[in-house]
Amino acid sequence: MSDSLREGSGLDFLGDQLLSFNDSGHSGDLFLLNPKDGKIEKFIPTQLPNRDWEAVTKDSTSVYIGDFGNNNGTRKDLKIYKIPYQDFDFKTDSTKVISFQYPEQKDFISNNLNTDFDAEAMIFYNQKIQIFTKxxxxxxxxxxxxxxxxxxxxxxxxxxxxxxxxVVTDAAYFEKKLYLVGYTKMTQVYLMIFDESDNQMFFSKIPKKYHLGSALSVGQIEGIAVNTEGVYLSSELFKTPLGTVKPRLYFIPKEKLE
Structure with missing residues (x-):
């Protein structure tokens, strides 16, 4: 993938293209990608502040950008940007902010990579935004x-x-299935697929679990999107003492997961 998207953090389909962006430390710009080769087809400036963008989802009229990365567990300004759009035309001047907090969180003392109130995954389901914690x-x-x-x-x-x-780094929902992707402390990357229950729950059934390899070879997977053809995964630039893995776009055909 292009160096312009070296830290792509979220991924979702918008029409037949993939929507993504960089995470913290970068500008609030959106990118539309060709799912066949990962090349940038369109660049969309938003002028929105990017403290730690981590996830993207959409409904029929709005795109939602999750600025809720919280590795230290200290944030009290968690938010989601709601951007109206129509036919790939983003009405960024009409963006609204959805602010929220976790009622279970009582302690905001810095606890780097040891908090349960981080998040990097989000879907739109049942007319609500669903956030999946990291x-x-x-x-x-x-x-x-x-x-x-x-x-x-x-x-x-x-x-x-x-x-x-x-730890879960992104989520996707497609045809009554929830897809979660993430990695372990030992850099092992996994994909879990949950079937939706009749009562609109996902975690009541045993999921399918797939080992996708080590982040040392496939990179740090930060995005997932699903369509009728299969599963698309994006990784960000991943530097280790053993070397550097460039940002990539992966595709898993649907039949490989059956």
Missing amino acids: EWASRSVSRYEIDPDNFNSQEATKIESYNTGF
Whole structure:
């Protein structure tokens, strides 16, 4: 992938193209990618501040950008940008801010990579925003629900939790399945696929789990998007004492996961 997107953190389909962006330390710009080769087809400046953008999802009229990266567990300004769009035309001047907090979090003392109130994954489901936490301490994930039309500061509602054994870095929902991707402290990358239950829960059934390799070879996977053809995964630039893995776009055909 292009060096312009060396730290791509979120991934979702917008029409037949992939929407992505860089995470903290970069400008608030959006990129539309060709899913066949990962090349940038369109660059979309937003002028929005990017403290730590980590996830993207959408409904029929708005794109949602999650500025809720919280590795230290200290943030009290978690937010989601709601950007209206139509036919790839983003109405950034009409962007609204959805502010939220986790009611279970009582301690905001810095605890780098050891907090359960980080998040890098989000989907739009059942007319609500669903946030999936990146739980460094518990190695689990919790699903929180957010009202997309409440622009006052709101408390996220905890719905369910699951012991993944790895930290979740992105999520996708497609054809009644939830896809979670992430990695372990030992750099092992995993994909989990959950079937939706009749009661609109995901974690009540045993998921399928796939080992995708080591981040030392495939990179740090930070984005996932799914369509009828299969699963698309994006990795950001990953530097280690053993070498550097360039940002990449991966594709897993649907039949390989059946």
